[in-house]
Amino acid sequence: MDGIIKVLYDMSASMILPTTAAFAIAAIGLNVHFGFTGLLNMGQAGFMLIGAYGFAISIGAGLPFWAAFLIAVLAGIAFALLLGIPTLKLRGDYLAIVTIAAAEIVRMIGRASVLNDVTGGSNGLPGENFRNPFSDLSFFGDGQTTLLWFTFDNTGVNGWWSRAVTWLMVLVFALLVWLLMRSPWGRVIKSIREDEDAVRSLGKSVFSFKMQALVVGGVLGSIGGVMYILPTSLQPDSMGRNMTFLIWTAMLLGGAATIFGPILGTLVFFATRIFVQGGMRLFVPDEILNTQQTEQFSWIVVGVALMLLVIFRPQGMIGNKKELNFNV
Amino acid sequence: MSNAVAKKQGTKSAAEYRAELNKVPHKPGSHKPEAILTVDNVSRSFGGLTAVDVDHLEVQRGVITALIGPNGAGKTTFFNLITGFDTPSSAKKLIGGPSSSEAAKWEFNGRSLGNTSAAAVSKQGMVRTFQLTKALSRLTVLQNMLLGAQHQTGENFFAAFFKPVWAAQEKANTEKALALLDRFKLLEKKDDMAGSLSGGQKKLLEMARALMSDPVMIMLDEPMAGVNPALTQSLLGHIQSLRDDGMTVLFVEHDMHMVRHISDWVVVMAEGRVVAEGPADTVMSNQAVIDAYLGAHHDTDLGDDKFLTDTAAVRIEKEVVAEEARSKKTKKK
Amino acid sequence: MVNQPVLAQTRWKWSRTLVVAIVGMLIAAFWTLSQPANSFAAETTGPCVADSATGCFNGTIKGVGAGVKIVISGNGAEVIAVTDADGKWNAAVTTAGTYTLTLDEATLPAGVTMKSEATQTRDITLGFNKGAVFTVNGGTDGGESSTDGDTGSGTETAATGFNWDRLAQQSVSGLRLGLLLALASIGLSLIYGTTGLSNFAHAEQVTLGGLLAFTFSNVMGINIFLTTAIVVVLTGFTGWIQDVIIWKPLRKKGLSLTQLLIVTIGLALALQYAFQIFYGARTLRIVLANPETVTFGPVTLTIESLWAMGVSIVVIAAVGYFLTRTRTGRATRAVSDNPALASASGIDVDRIIRLVWIMSAALAGLSGVMLGLVLNGISWQTGMQLLLLMFSAVTLGGLGTAFGALVGSLVIGMTVELSNMVLPGDFKYATALLLLIIILLVRPQGLFGRKERIG
């Protein structure tokens, strides 16, 4: 019984984690790419990592919080331009190939021993290197606060301050995306998803619109990356392809091309993963699957879930089947 | 809108432009008194096959020109080339390539279009539709139409966030779109997804969408294929009235009755070349044209006086369906 | 027409027997494998489970074996972790925050020294696993180290600098990599050509080939040539079964290519972790004997490399012969060229596509065996690390053309190995990406591809 209550507590706790919010921000960005524009960005974790490095290294160099944040955003823009220029005039697969590769390469370069002094090599950068300027912004004061059944520090490493800020950001970005998508700009973006040539024939520069969308989603990815490392630390190996696939699964689960789909998907996804892992720990004896294998097994579940979602419910939980199906 | 277009086109009336054609000799590549489009040395080959090889072609402003020819004559490829969707093999290259007198060049409305992107071509007022319809399936019919409108403030990324900035323009565009939809008998479908329309309705939507951009010249690739014959007639009337308002129309069509009915001038392509030009009646009796058709298509009906037989429409619809199915399979993404 | 059903039925019976036989073999193989893996797990000092009250530090120090101590201290606690026989270690802490992890160098085996810092700091959040990497020099398998789930390229630091001998050596290595890449990417290209699908799970076919070779050769002790033959048959079979249970039904269901692409990505992810469950995250050696080398002037190669290159050349030539000289091969190219036209001219497109799946999976499997021999080891991520190179090769050659894939692979193989002369090993794949980006900018349709039609 205790075990079950603990799993339930873990599930609810995971849903308000700042890292979950950071994921949701990245998923909103990916949704701008794939859901609305039809861009196959298979390297969203690369955008996160670029943003994270940009931020952490800038703080390390003594820049104030806002300057470092701006640099993270600029890094995301630069990365989007670099990947977009060669690929956005070509068929969608090329963007997929280039982004998946570029994300890996950012990680490999980040963890290269030559760059140990800057990026911390494969160890990454510990949180206290870059966390304080963010905590210093807090006006929540010291001490602890209990809300519902959660008790956290007001400001500490992983307290209410970072929860409040990240989730507020999620809501603001969702609002901004909604504003964009109801506008004529959003109409062009969605039309590009449907048929680029038709849009071209009506005098819109498809390349430029796709680039704008790539930049918007990429910047959201970078911001997600910054928020992801703030309560933890920058670990290049935890921001690899798997993270990209998690974001994809979360986005598709909630419903691509909807405003709240990526957020809902992220919440449900994290809660479910804790549920599956906790449940397996409770009920599956170690001899059958040890902890590490449970972890691996949960990744297999993610992979299979991604396949099944795309095949049987491409519109996700809240998408409209008629409206939200896949391209071509 | 119509008056504005007429003004842009200059001072002559549609009838005057048409009358000028009377003096034009009936031979391939003949000079037009008031050419809106002039094409030189445009050729395109795929591997060994030369799909298009046009030495010289002029299209008269303010009239309806039909581009006909057997299947595979290169009409669609020609459209792709001059609208920037494809690049001629004879295009000027940085290194090597043809000498500048032999390189492809074409001019539209006084401007050279050699290296212009498809979007820029369209912005200059040369707007085309596609033989295989490109409806934006998961947008509503009305959204499809609104996409066609030009110079939208709300398409700027930063303006997009602030609805008051673009709301008034959007409202005007919506009114214009609804009027066009009414004309094309699509009004009651305005909130349906475009993907749910029939093949013929999609053709209509595409044509209406192109008209939303107030083109100087509209290029229609088989616009009536699959469209209900009863509606065809009223649409032909509409096309004629667009011309009378000063728009130039270039269209590809297989149905000779239709060609006879509305075109002021006919250009015939076969195996990538322009083989004949002239008014519909003269061209149909031209030996080169008959040869071209007989060579490709024994059963092509070169048109008698019965107007718009149902069988012709049905046959075209079948062709379109077959071609669409084929292209769906071939399409890589 | 009339005897079609009968034919289908006999074919079904035959294939059913084959399925049963092969599935049986696979289960047996996995069973033999999972035994030692489980007993290793039992030896660990109690696995750490991250939950809301616990955070776990973990890692693997390759090549040091059991008994190396790592002291984790901070936040008023001190925990000691000890490596198991695989070099794996983990430790639980109950307070979030920053810890100092110190590897006790006195516990390292004789002759083994630290390569990374022996003392590192990490911070941890409860409910999370946190990896820490310690690397050593002189360990028993090359001294590489990884955290769990680490997907890095290793910490290879190739000596850089130019001389003619190195140029010769790297060129031959480039040729070797190119040939092995070609084996894998021809299949990728054929699948793309005939179905339009960019198969991101193709790399896992390569890995599967290598891992199966490990099972048959290393675990079951079968002769390496026989092993290769068995692996090619088995991986070919996985291609067949994939088409039967996944790709053909999905084609018929009318899924878009975008959807299919995401399906291949999900499949790749699931397969990678399935490999990890069955084979662990270690690098596995296919043959146990230490490789012998031969020297031609400045170039030194292992016997295995020579064999691998020879086999690749022969097989690539055979594939080339098949595609250009045989009826079925020509039909395959016709389908690649224009499926609609091919179908209209009486070619059974579905049959050709199935054949292509079988062939590409088998070629990828063969490439995996060869890679395992050449690199002297295979792990769950060997194929994945080559995926970018394969895509670059196929793009360079022109998506969908088999000949292009061959030429592209050779160019990419050469570039990667030669760039290694001036750049550290970590940047090897970055070079390949740069090359890909340049190709896309200059000639997106590749050397032998052509543009698509519009309208």
Ligand SMILES: Nc1ncnc2c1ncn2[C@@H]1O[C@H](COP(=O)(O)OP(=O)(O)O)[C@@H](O)[C@H]1O
């Ligand atoms: N992308 C392409 N690749 C190869 N051949 C093509 C391509 N596009 C068109 N063709 C060929 O060019 C010729 C002209 O085609 P098209 O312009 O579609 O003819 P039309 O529109 O007059 O029927 C045909 O033989 C066609 O098969």
Ligand SMILES: [Mg+2]
């Ligand atoms: Mg055509």
